[in-house]
Amino acid sequence: MAKSKYSNDTLLENCLVELGLETLDDWFDLGVSENGPLDSVHFGACHKCAAVSYRCEPDMRNGWCEECNSGSVEAMGSLAGVC
Numbered sequence: 001m002a003k004s005k006y007s008n009d010t011l012l013e014n015c016l017v018e019l020g021l022e023t024l025d026d027w028f029d030l031g032v033s034e035n036g037p038l039d040s041v042h043f044g045a046c047h048k049c050a051a052v053s054y055r056c057e058p059d060m061r062n063g064w065c066e067e068c069n070s071g072s073v074e075a076m077g078s079l080a081g082v083c
């Protein structure tokens, strides 16, 4: 994958804001790491433009970004290193 303009932390932060959460711990509390309620609604963020995408595969690393039209979306689980 091309080098990201954004750090994983920055992209995760964007996802958390979209989810209405404050910290990654809040996200884990939702059970996301054990097929919890968020299993089918993983978010991800684009390495090129930092736009947040919805319904990512949990371990997605090159998902399609509709904002900048490139396969640069990485899922939260992957960004956080849990998938």
Ligand SMILES: [Zn+2]
Pocket: 046, 047, 048, 049, 050, 051, 065, 066, 067, 068, 069, 070, 072
């Ligand atoms: Zn993008």
